[in-house]
Every structure is written in structure tokens, then in C-alpha cells.
């Protein structure tokens with residue numbers, strides 16, 4: 001296999017989807033954006049009832065169907081209540097690493113369609129005032145949002161139509177460095193999403209087709225654990241493209257595509273995993289095979305949801321996951337190459 005990945009296309013797409021806020025439960029903007037891309041390429045796009053998007057790519061033989069779950073939902077927060085001093089008490093969406101959120105810029109999306117900016121801080125935010133500013137544990141009850149508005153009370157904030165249940169998105173801080181690193185929040189799993197969507201560009205440009213029918217599933221509740229608990233009936237197997245873990249005794253780097261043999265939900269399908277490893281080795285694709293100690297994927301959600309499928313899990317290595325994440329352009333390229341090989345060989 002000797003294919004050229006259109007790096008410029010994939011990185012531009014990645015930046016665009018990362019910059020569309022999509023905390024779990026607030027994914028319709030990013031979904032509309034992706035729907036347009038699929039339609040521009042001429043692929044069928046559908047949504048299921050809970051809002052997961054499904055892009056269909058016809059294969060040479062359409063009697064067998066490979067599903068590719070990627071999740072467009074990310075971590076974030078929600079307004080829990082408004083404090084008497086006009087700051088906002090938050091509740092977490094997904095598993096936030098709060099110490100990394102201290103000092104981050106954020107946006108409050110009101111149900112009336114207005115967006116306000118603010119900063120996430122600890123409730124002892126000033127070194128010159130609070131004895132515990134350094135030591136206060138960065139946990140949910142000790143965090144708040146400081147609004148960039150002239151507000152001094154609960155009533156002032158309510159007058160802006162900021163209410164309990166409004167979504168809060170965190171500034172992702174997307175950047176590409178000269179050495180090819182991609183630094184941003186929410187590479188989990190916008191990086192996997194960009195890899196899957198790049199297959200459309202690849203199949204069109206190379207004028208090729210996958211062996212079997214492919215359905216890219218844009219999952220919207222993965223971080224809440226039930227993203228792909230239901231999937232289209234015609235799907236026979238799932239290969240989730242989600243972030244690869246890095247750290248401890250794991251061998252993956254940011255330049256590799258990670259192949260997960262087992263995570264907290266158990267081992268992945270033996271034949272699929274073996275085939276992924278074999279294809280990566282045969283095609284000189286930089287890869288690692290790892291065990292993820294604290295992880296579950298949309299394949300796990302699908303199996304727990306009672307679907308009769310088998311599944312595998314791959315994805316670009318992502319450092320400092322759920323914090324200030326980083327991957328490398330090679331990790332992205334290797335992921336696209338491996339999934340392309342899997343679907344065509």
C-alpha cells in the first residue's frame with residue numbers, strides 16, 4: 001500500500017471541528033458542519049434519534065458493513081447555579097482534569113442563543129488575598145466561572161439570561177508546532193473524527209472503494225458512556241477510532257497509531273486486533289499495541305447495549321488525555337493509513 005495522505009486537508013478539518021464547541025449533549029453545530037462536508041463529497045448522511053450522525057460509504061460488496069465510530073462530543077461543563085457574588089457554580093460534563101482547567105478561558109452558551117465569555121478559576125483565585133490559593137484542591141466544588149460582564153449579584157447574571165443548564169465550553173487552544181506536534185484540548189476525539197472524515201477525501205481522490213460498506217458513526221454521547229449503545233442494524237463489526245493512550249508502561253508515542261488489545265471493558269476481538277497488527281507491520285505503519293488501564297470506547301458501549309457485533313479500537317497516540325492534550329501529525333497519518341489498509345485489503 002502506497003498512499004499519500006493529504007495532510008493539509010486533514011489538519012485544516014481538525015482545526016475547524018475542534019473550534020466548534022461540542023460538549024456532550026451540545027453537538028448539533030458540529031454535526032451540521034460535518035453533514036455539509038459529507039454532502040459535498042456526495043456521501044449519504046443520516047441522523048439517528050439521539051443525534052448520532054451516520055455517513056455511508058458504499059463498498060465493492062455491500063452485504064457486509066464495517067462501522068467506524070468516532071465521537072464528536074467532548075468534555076465541558078454546565079451551569080449548576082449562580083453564586084451570590086455573580087460567579088457561576090459549575091457541574092462537569094465528562095471526566096475533566098480540573099487542575100488543568102484553572103485559568104482557562106470559556107464560553108457560556110445560553111438557551112436564548114447568546115454566548116458570553118469567562119474564565120474558569122478556583123474559588124481562591126488571588127495569591128494576594130487567599131491563604132489557600134496555592135493549596136486549594138482543584139476539584140469541582142472549588143471551581144467557578146468568572147464572567148466577563150459587569151455583574152455583582154445573582155440577579156445581574158440572571159438578567160443576562162444565563163440559567164442553570166446552560167452549556168459551558170472551554171477554549172481548546174489549537175496549535176500546530178514546527179516539529180509537527182498538534183497541541184489542543186479535545187484531540188479526544190476530534191483527532192479520530194478528522195481521521196475518519198479524511199477517508200472520504202481519500203476514497204474520492206484515489207477513486208477507490210472500501211471492500212465492504214462502511215458507516216462512519218459520529219457519536220454524540222461517548223463521554224457520557226452510551227454513545228454507540230445503539231447502532232444501525234446492518235453493522236457487522238465496529239472499529240472505533242478514538243485516542244490512543246500514552247504513559248506508564250504503555251509503548252505508544254504521539255507519532256504512532258495505537259492498537260488497543262484490551263481496556264477496562266475487556267479484550268477487543270481477537271481476529272480484528274490481529275489483522276490490525278498484521279496490516280500495520282506489513283505496511284510499515286508506525287504503531288503500538290497496548291493495554292489501556294482506565295478506558296472504554298464506543299465498541300464497549302455498543303456491546304453493553306446488546307448489539308451482536310465484534311470490535312476493535314485504534315487511534316492516534318494522545319499525550320495528557322483529558323488535560324492539555326498533544327498528538328503528532330505522524331500519529332494522525334498512521335491512523336488514516338491503518339484504517340484505509342483495513343478497509344481495502
Ligand SMILES: [Zn+2]
Nearest residue numbers: 188189242243
Ligand atoms: Zn474518546
